[in-house]
Amino acid sequence: MAVTTRLRARKLSEPTIARLPVYQRIAEGWQRRGLTRIDSQQIGELAGVTATTVRRDLAGLGSFGTRGAGYDVNVLNERIGEALGHDRKYDVAVVGIGNLGRALVNSSNFLIRGAQLADLYDNDPEVIGTEVAGHIVKPLNGPIARATVGVVCVPAVAAQEVADRLVNADIHALLNFAQQVITVPLGTAVHYVDFSIELQILMYHLNNGTGPLGGGLLHSLGIATANPLRAT
Amino acid sequence: MAVTTRLRARKLSEPTIARLPVYQRIAEGWQRRGLTRIDSQQIGELAGVTATTVRRDLAGLGSFGTRGAGYDVNVLNERIGEALGHDRKYDVAVVGIGNLGRALVNSSNFLIRGAQLADLYDNDPEVIGTEVAGHIVKPLNGPIARATVGVVCVPAVAAQEVADRLVNADIHALLNFAQQVITVPLGTAVHYVDFSIELQILMYHLNNGTGPLGGGLLHSLGIATANPLRAT
DNA sequence: GGATGTGAAGTAGTTCACAGCC
């Protein structure tokens, strides 16, 4: 289907990649409100970065802004989607259907942008066989179907074992919510999400008065600006 | 109470702050396994960063390593705790006791390191008055008690309103799980956690073969290394 | 007029390489 996958090669810097989804979220908000144009200044204020940073980031996706008039919100959204590969579909398997697993699969915002829910696994007999988010929960000790990404939502003690099983099932990208460092073979990507770390970072800044306090803006995911307190 | 708050002043860089909790988690893992010493090389491998980076980060907390023998795991854990301000206690209020809110307050790893659960709020009559994690859920339209940090786990549409109420209740640090950019007055810190963004970043790297794929190591929270694929 | 896009300058963070110490 997607034919626009040609020149995605331009490599983006890590900080840019982390900011693009944020800009996209902002663009969507603008779209919902029926607005049609946005400029780098506005994006920057909402995202908590400078307008220049926004322009540099977006320039990396090709020049689609209009001098004097900013960016078309639809095009902005679209281009970011292309850059991030949202035209491709991905299968996401979720292991561990507790509170967190449920919250994720039921969230209208987790499985978006190409991500589609594949199989759910758990080892609790009470949970196995029940329907969650339109999928029957499968037993963890049964066969694991291939998927693009595996989401690990099990307790820390089980995380390594689950990771091993997913890797054996040829799943080479993991999103790990367990507070546990896991070891996987080279060539497998692991991304960690750790709520308490977010809380700790927030508290550190609170204690020290430093850091991304200023402005009530989107300092998403711990991304820091060199100059967080824009002098206004 | 805390008396050890004297020379915490040494300001740490943003990337360092984000890595310290990770090192600490590694130290704890070592402790649990009864190991007593760890060196920068080992920390680096588990954390997905170079040994030099680890040493630089830790040097910022004062020199407590032993040349030739690495770091004492207990001291390591302790020093990071001091640097991050874990000797202080914080009250954490949670708004929105759905799946996610429940998952958070029941997680043994969310409310650690000085964070203690204060009040829970929701606007669902079914939920108000019930006991969750040892606390009775209070109505969101009632009075909001002062707390250090407010955790926002409500749907996106309600996020701004909830944020306003928390700020009015003199809560000036928010951890926002809603997929919604919120605006707060200057002087209030907002930290965003957005699962779908984590997923998107992971997928980008998967598509492009770049980035923190190599090693199955702790590339926590989207923190990137300049040289992720260490040549081994 | 007004905002983009981008060389050039500046700054922050990482890595090298090795002196210092156990």
Place this chain on the structure above:
DNA sequence: GGCTGTGAACTACTTCACATCC
């Protein structure tokens, strides 16, 4: 011998400033 801690070199990212174009 081995590993820490750190000046010096390097790299990456951000910010400045302005030419460019609608």
